Amino acid sequence: MRYEDYQLMDFVNDQFFVTWVRNPDPESDAFWQAWLEKHPDKQELLEQARELLSFLTFKTQQPTSEEQRQVKLAIKRSIHAETRLLTKSSTDNKPPVDRKPIHYWRPYYKIVAFCTGILFWSAAFLLFKAGYTQKSYHTKYGETKTIDLPDGSTVILNANSTLHYSNDWQESRLREVWLNGEAFFQVRRKPHWKEARFIVHTNQLNIEVLGTTFNVNNRRGIVKVVLNSGKVKLRHIDNDKDSLVMEPKDLVEFTDNKKPFVKKVVEPEMYTSWRHHKLIFNETPLKEIAQLLEDNYGRPVIIQDKELADRRFTGAIPNENVELFLTVLGESLNVDIQSKDDTIQINTHSK
Known part of the structure; x- marks a missing residue:
């Protein structure tokens, strides 16, 4: 799925986006700034995803045993303090004033606090495991x-x-x-x-x-x-x-x-030649080559008519330089290829 088709949770679950939000570097900054320039309508959605990830951000270093002991002790003290407060309120000689809601919930405070502690430590552990061991690469x-x-x-x-x-x-x-x-x-x-x-x-x-x-x-x-x-x-x-x-x-x-x-x-080499910085085609329709240009170079391609889109090409072209690629393709197919505002337009030569 392309980033322009992403919804909120797609960004939140995308490792490259998550890495950029939490540990940005010049490479990822340049990528997302360039992407936003091309898709300004996604600015609000990206900000929402950033805010959600910021909310979920946690300390990636595992807590020490002493830190765990101190937090557990704080939870226990909180439970005891709440219990003493409730006990004192129930034995006070003063007439009770609208205390029924507290009275009804009193037996469950320990359970709620205990469960909250378990959920906290479980969530922290799972988040730690998910974030601490993740390795991500993006091109x-x-x-x-x-x-x-x-x-x-x-x-x-x-x-x-x-x-x-x-x-x-x-x-x-x-x-x-x-x-x-x-x-x-x-x-x-x-x-x-x-x-x-x-x-x-x-x-x-x-x-x-x-x-x-x-x-x-x-x-x-x-x-x-x-x-x-x-x-x-x-x-x-x-x-x-x-x-x-x-x-x-x-x-x-x-x-x-x-x-x-x-x-x-x-023939596998036709589909894997890109790793040797060239592309091999065998009776490949121009519309498929256009999709490849969009996927690999981020350049939308406009082909003026269906007949031209179905024209087929056979040959090998170096792919390290997109302008050289377009020049070779245009001369081989005898078509006019123009780059304008990051968009590639392919037309038949005017007579």
Whole structure:
């Protein structure tokens, strides 16, 4: 899902956004300021998400045993003080004045205070665990990044993508990462680990591997998985029994939990060449290339007519420089490509 389609809780649950709010750096500041300039209508929504996260912010360092003891002691003192106050009020010789509500609640004060303490410490512990072990990476438009995972596996993150995972991996636990965008994975085998599986989570699929190389593209509500080597198993997130095992050179596309997997045999290098700073196309419609430009460079593309949008292109183009990419594409297809106000317009040459 693209950020412009996010609702309030999508921002609150997005690790890159959370990291920016709590621990901003020049890179994330530049990204979100540029994004807000393009989407000023989202300013209020972003501020609401920031306020909600500020409310939820907590101390990330685990409390010491002495700090825990002092808080528990304070809770106990509060309970005792409340009990003494209620006891004194009930034995006072003065006529009671409208004390029935207090009288009715008196037997439950200890229970309420005790439960409040338990809820406080439980929530603090869960928040601590969730925030303390989280590692997150994000790439800007036109950027790729190589990430070394705790188990020695490698991820190449494509442009405009986010990857996060828990950094306390152990031999007895699943190796899990969460991806929004596109990435190429080279997973190291761990045959001697008690739990050797590696799982990539997307918003619609779980991709389970042991040791392999593969590409995952999770954009626009569509998940595409291309397997270079090894084996992977795909599972619907809402139907664990519905699964599919992939073989090398398989491409599987998934759009909706109610629809079946779509599988075909492809040349994997066409879908993973981006990690070598080039893009390979084979009879690819111009409208699909336009979507790629929007996803990887954040540049909206306008194609003037349907016939032009369906025109197909075959070839390889370097993708490190978007202007060079557009020049090569325009000359190859004999079309006029103009950049104006961060928007790319593609037209047929005027006669």
